[in-house]
Amino acid sequence: MPTDAGTKENPWKLKTPPLTSEYEMYKDEKDGKPIIVCTVGKTVLHYDYRCINDLYAMLKENGEWMELGSADEQKPAKAGTVEAWGRSPDNPVGGWYGLKKGLRGRFGMYIPPLMEALGLAEVEHQPRNNRMKAL
Template sequence: MAKGTKDDPWTLKTPPGTSDITLWRDPDASPPALVCVAGGTELRYHISAPEDLAAMLKAHDDWMELGNADEQKEARPGTIEAWARAPDNPKRGWYGLKKGLRGRFANYVTPVAEALGLVELEHNPKNNRARAK
């Protein structure tokens, strides 16, 4: 498995398996970031996102829908996407760091959490869910 650095990034697929994504941790960024390149777009999330997601799912103790949504769209309540924007999560709001590109957390962070062995993730064409391992 890749090291998850810029020189040795994770090359993964989105949960439905339809798109390739490349991710790595950038601890020197301000703030430290999990960088995701999807197509030609670079998104950034707080570096602790995979571990924070796993801790939340462990406390939830069941499957949770991903609920993918762009920043400009409302996240469906009770989903991972809604949690990643909630004022009561560990970051007290958005995990996404680039205004205008803060959404899609559930689509891009869950594959990393799965690759790290932190969560189980479904890979259906739609309505995927995740749970803590």
């Protein structure tokens, strides 16, 4: 991963954990707050940028493999998964890391590959039920 990646001009080019779909991410700012912009086809999602450090800290403390459990915002997240943590009132932001109402889910699909690209986590790449852990 080039060190100058992660900008609008040079986004991170990533693949979903099962390696079936490509998408791009970059760091930006919205309302004076650092965010991650995630573009999947024509869909644009936003995540709070601090999710990277927060998720890393939680995974490090957990020490074990954790199921990703990706789900759309409208569907419940399986308990004990990265997705459930990414929307839990008990996480450091007290709720959703996804910032666009209606598109706040899929945290467990799009953030783990970024963490892997940044050298912070190991992510499985099976057809389904993938897990991750902090490096």
